Amino acid sequence: MSIGGAILSSLAISLILTLVLESGFYLLTVKLFKNRCNLKDFFLVLLVNLLTNPAVVLSYWLVVLYTGFNIIFVLFLLEAVAVLTEGYCFKKYGISFLRPYIYSLCVNTFSVSAGFLIQLIFN
Numbered sequence: 001m002s003i004g005g006a007i008l009s010s011l012a013i014s015l016i017l018t019l020v021l022e023s024g025f026y027l028l029t030v031k032l033f034k035n036r037c038n039l040k041d042f043f044l045v046l047l048v049n050l051l052t053n054p055a056v057v058l059s060y061w062l063v064v065l066y067t068g069f070n071i072i073f074v075l076f077l078l079e080a081v082a083v084l085t086e087g088y089c090f091k092k093y094g095i096s097f098l099r100p101y102i103y104s105l106c107v108n109t110f111s112v113s114a115g116f117l118i119q120l121i122f123n
Contacts, residue, residue, distance in 0.1 A: 003065070007058070007061050010057060010061065011054055011057050011058065014053060014057045014115070015049070015050070015053050015054060015057075017111075017114075017115060017118065018049050018053045018111055018115075019046060019049055019050075019053075021110065021111045021114050021115075022045055022049055022107050022110075022111050023042065023045055023046060025106075025107045025110050025111070026041070026042060026045045026107070027042075029103075030096075035096055036096075038095050038096045040094075040095055041090075041094050041095055041096050041097065044089065044090065044093055044094055045107075047089075048085070048086045048089045048090070049086075051085070051089075052082040052085050052086055053082075055082075056078045056079065056081070056082050059078055060074060060075060060078055075112075079108055079112060082104075082108060083101070083104045083105050083108050084101070084104075086104040086107075086108070087100045087101035087103070087104035087105070088100075090103060090104060
């Protein structure tokens with residue numbers, strides 16, 4: 001498989017997994033905290049991930065392939081930008097996010113951790 005094909009495959013798999021994991025996390029937190037599921041917020045979770053995930057994954061691949069930067073540092077930096085971007089979107093457009101930046105940090109930590117675990121299992 002070419003490098004371009006590998007990046008496209010990585011983008012697609014990452015996006016699908018992120019959408020499943022983070023929408024599931026939203027539904028779980030709604031259930032845990034006995035809130036009503038707000039359809040607007042559910043779609044907001046999906047939309048912010050459509051915005052941030054491809055940008056983070058593509059940036060990660062480009063930096064890893066074309067620089068000598070530490071991959072953990074790069075991942076941490078890109079995820080921090082995603083957390084801030086998503087937190088801002090949740091704060092500005094969300095209805096039921098009481099602490100949007102904390103929620104964004106938690107959901108992204110969950111998603112990245114689950115991604116690492118899935119990668120360990122299948123690689």
